[in-house]
Amino acid sequence: MTPTTSAELARAGWRKSSHSGDEGACVEIATLPRVVGVRDSKDPGGPVLLFAPRAWESFAAAPPRR
Template identity: 75%
Template sequence: MTSTTSAALASAGWRKSSHSGDEGACVEVAAIPGTVAVRDSKDPAGPALLFPPAAWAAFAAAPPRR
């Protein structure tokens, strides 16, 4: 994984998950070179989780758990 700075996270093109409903529980993701960042949309200045692209792709491809 590459080094990711606060500036890179702040300027990233964040998008809301299609699985986030209107209940306010929203997850946003952003692609940064060499990294996929995930954050809580209610706290955009808060922490972000960083994943290697292959790990995120495996997570996103997994069937939903009910």
């Protein structure tokens, strides 16, 4: 996976997950050309998890675990 710069992450179009509720436990994702970024919406300047697009697609398509 090609590294993504902090400038690319800052310019990314972050959006809140449709599975996040209003109680504050929210994640945001940004789809960039080479990676998908995931971060805590309450800490936009904090750490970002980076996934290869195929790995993210597999994760997002998996059924919820109970």
